[in-house]
């Protein structure tokens with residue numbers, strides 16, 4: 001599904017707009033003057049060497065990191081330090097972490113219910129129904145009443161995805177969702193993500209899984225040194241990278 | 255050859271098993287049983303126990319009430335110690351550092367003889383002022399506070415409880431802080447990324463996990479407080495220790511009185527520390 005991101009005729013609106021984003025940690029410029037627009041329904045994969053600022057960029061989108069400069073709009077809301085806006089945006093943006101970060105003191109079902117009742121103020125019944133629906137969607141409806149520690153890594157990550165989906169997010173952010181998994185479990189998680197992409201979810205995915213990028217991504221971004229080096233469609237990036245740094249990186253991982 | 259090795263290793267195993275038994279508990283129990291036996295046969299012990307019974311209730315009352323206030327104070331202060339708000343953080347830290355730097359006995363004396371009279375004087379002043387501008391009658395409660403003849407003095411047991419509470423509030427604050435900090439950063443991030451605010455995340459995600467981890471150290475704090483509550487005897491509060499002092503001074507039965515005093519504390523602390531050990535084991539088998 002090739003399309004030109006600069007196409008003026010593209011009717012889809014941008015759900016995420018990033019302008020001149022900077023994030024410094026002391027003297028380290030983790031994100032350096034990044035501008036991006038992501039349209040509703042797009043699946044964007046971000047790749048790049050370790051320390052290139054992929055996670056930091058992702059975490060700025062839901063303000064887990066406070067930007068040092070620049071502006072971010074999510075679904076029309078300008079993110080400032082105001083905690084009200086931040087919490088509103090976080091409600092609309094689901095995030096999946098490398099380390100799953102399930103709540104170990106709660107069962108799988110309770111993990112998925114908690115934010116629904118506390119944040120979305122859904123009734124218990126509504127929340128349970130939604131939780132079961134999402135568990136079925138990620139393929140483990142039978143695990144509702146176990147604790148996270150009793151699950152395999154792949155199952156835990158699928159619960160984490162279900163937990164984020166239960167909030168009806170408009171965007172899903174994934175930060176290396178399969179990097180902590182044994183090879184045989186990577187596939188089951190990628191399958192869930194592929195289905196999400198097919199259903200039209202807007203996704204920003206940091207990953208080293210080039211297979212996923214080729215199959216699911218509308219767009220692939222290569223980052224290095226905190227900057228976006230290349231921003232194009234996957235087939236182009238893999239067959240005809242424009243920058244020498246991209247070529248070097250691809251030659252190492254492909 | 256094989257035989258001797260076998261018997262040697264059996265012997266080692268036996269020694270290990272014997273060494274591993276809780277002999278100390280056996281000795282304490284035997285001592286306790288022996289003393290309980292002598293209470294029934296020995297008239298002096300019997301009358302000492304009768305005299306100290308009232309003190310047992312005072313000791314328990316002081317300990318329980320102080321502890322309840324202390325962990326409430328400690329939880330709030332602990333949250334202040336991990337707060338990103340510089341004012342809250344510094345107020346909490348100042349309190350913790352000051353209280354941890356003072357001997358508890360000094361805190362008890364200070365609260366009882368400096369802070370309480372000062373507070374009472376301030377309240378009196380408000381009462382007298384209000385009476386002067388005819389808002390209250392001249393003998394209103396505020397103006398009379400501190401008047402012993404009117405029975406409106408702050409009881410020394412209350413002062414003792416206040417002092418123990420603020421002391422132990424600081425100790426348990428550090429326990430709560432360590433507990434909260436032991437929960438990985440990812441938990442807070444996951445909660446926040448689901449749209450929870452800081453307090454919701456604390457209440458539903460961080461604290462439920464942290465509190466499980468701090469139960470054993472909090473239990474040890476309770477035992478420490480039970481023992482340290484004996485310091486309130488300097489205020490004349492009639493706890494076990496104070497009654498023991500009174501009894502021994504008038505009867506000259508020092509040995510038997512303090513045997514009794516020591517045993518009463520020991521029975522309580524040994525039972526409590528076994529309870530803490532069991533809780534610890536339970537929690538460690540639970541995993542997180």
Ligand SMILES: Nc1ncnc2c1ncn2[C@@H]1O[C@H](COP(=O)(O)OP(=O)(O)OP(=O)(O)O)[C@@H](O)[C@H]1O
Nearest residue numbers: 025028029030048049050051052053054055056057
């Ligand atoms: N909390 C932090 N404090 C200080 N420096 C940080 C922090 N987080 C990230 N950095 C630094 O910012 C830079 C970018 O880090 P980031 O985690 O975004 O990279 P990444 O592309 O996600 O790398 P990886 O592939 O290893 O996850 C690195 O130099 C890192 O050391």
Ligand SMILES: [Mg+2]
Nearest residue numbers: 054055056176
């Ligand atoms: Mg990263």
